Amino acid sequence: MSTATMSPSVVPSRPAPRPVVIDLDSRGPWPTLRARKADNTTVWLHAYQPHDEADQWLTASLRETDPPVIVVIGLGLGYVLEALERRGSRATVLAFEPFPDGLPHFHARRDWSAWTDSGRLHIVAGADGDGAAAWAAIDPEVMPPVLVNPSLARAFSSVVASCRMALTRARFGSRLDLQTVEVKQSMLHPAVLTAIEHFAAGATGPIIEVGAYVGGATIAMARGVRDVGRTTPIITIERGGAYLEHPQLPSADICADLEHNLKVRGLDTFVHLHRGLSTDAAVLDLVRDTVAAHGPIGLLCLDADGLVQRDFDLYLPWCAAGCVLVVDDYAATGLHEKALSTQQGVQRLIDAGKAFSLGVHGYGTWMGLYHP
Ligand SMILES: C[S@@+](CC[C@H](N)C(=O)[O-])C[C@H]1O[C@@H](n2cnc3c(N)ncnc32)[C@H](O)[C@@H]1O
Structure with a gap:
């Protein structure tokens, strides 16, 4: 076919490169997720000892408190949920996962049915994901703490900001709507x-x-x-x-x-x-x-x-x-x-x-x- 007969709208185009590529890194003692940025730098979304990191993260963020609902930004492979289990927490978790490509690895790492079947875990996929249904299902009485995966906070501040905005939108129309x-x-x-x-x-x-x-x-x-x-x-x-x-x-x-x-x-x-x-x-x-x-x-x-x-x-x-x-x-x-x-x-x-x-x-x- 000559290019003269080809309408610009049907010219096949390559999909835009994804700004962050997520894959599983199983080389250490515990699997972790690896995020490769467009500039070719690599960020690991969990520490080498991810359980210790998650315990320290929760100790710093929650201190002695045991809130009934927690918002997590950056679920990754779910080490934070295991840290909650170790604390004896019964919290319901609303997790915003900005990198949905990591979710199959999260589900494959262990059985999360105790969380999902009891309605204690709601996952919103994507940095601009729609969390309204999950928020409405949980319907917290007071604003829960928002815990941000430390690696994400360090390396992907704007992605975290997007998740925070998604959370604010998820609250629209609820009793904790920030517009009221x-x-x-x-x-x-x-x-x-x-x-x-x-x-x-x-x-x-x-x-x-x-x-x-x-x-x-x-x-x-x-x-x-x-x-x-x-x-x-x-x-x-x-x-x-x-x-x-x-x-x-x-x-x-x-x-x-x-x-x-x-x-x-x-x-x-x-x-x-x-x-x-x-x-x-x-x-x-x-x-x-x-x-x-x-x-x-x-x-x-x-x-x-x-x-x-x-x-x-x-x-x-x-x-x-x-x-x-x-x-x-x-x-x-x-x-x-x-x-x-x-x-x-x-x-x-x-x-x-x-x-x-x-x-x-x-x-x-x-x-x-x-x-x-
Ligand atoms: C527009 S309100 C602040 C609104 C607030 N930031 C919010 O989130 O709703 C302005 C406040 O500034 C205080 N204010 C005005 N001049 C001030 C000054 N020179 N030093 C300290 N407070 C001042 C007023 O008493 C008033 O409470």
Whole structure:
């Protein structure tokens, strides 16, 4: 056939190469999964001694707790389920497996029928898998911890972020839907809260928040830190007062509501609340001492009065290269004073070559990476 008669739509094309190829590696004492990336680097999804790794992972993430439901991102060959068995846990597991090519190896490694037949294991395949049916079947009363396979967290952060977003979507319409005000306790969009939880989980230095209100973003940060099993300090700065006119989230005592919201979720011990302004000498001393002890800031979240430049001037000198910046009120409907000053502060930073923009998300929250 001459090419002249061939319509472009029928030209046979090779399938696009898969960005990650998964196969089984049985050379060590225990089988593991191997992920080969498009750049030809290889990542093993379990450690050489995967049972020890899974035990340590659960000890760090769950501590002494025994939650009835657990979300796992990165099921791999299922060593984490055996670690739960060894702990005597009866938890139901909702597993997001971003690499479905590993699932046949998971099923072949041992008999999981005690898990699957009793409805204690639900698997969502693919980084953007639809977990709504599984979530609805479990219907947890309180938000379960989200445990991320350590190798996945290190090597595939964006894949983990996709799974977190899939989890947020799976919750839509349920009693833990992050779109409902009672659950999110925040003025921020659910996708932004999910991103904040993800960034907090990955933060290697202290987390500083200015403007917590009743704790929506603070809850997300504290969950991220708790579930990854780190002790990353979180300092949240809130001037307090009352906001009775707020249409969805009125508060007669902002700091009291913030403390209450953290306490009922068991997250209060992860957060140091400074009741006052971001300019207070006491909190500047606290942040300076925290940075001296734990290293530079890894996540800076500004959602206060729009005077972003003031808080950039105060806190950016303590931020690490690559620190995640989350700045709300970048965009707003209508001409909004806060948005103008926020855009100016952010733009100045970008123009100076000191920030890489990750874009504007949700209801108008800018995110970026700091490059001093
Ligand atoms: C938009 S709300 C924060 C919303 C919150 N991030 C959330 O997830 O819903 C702004 C908060 O910043 C606080 N605030 C304003 N200026 C401040 C400042 N200079 N220092 C500390 N807190 C401030 C206000 O009291 C208010 O609670």
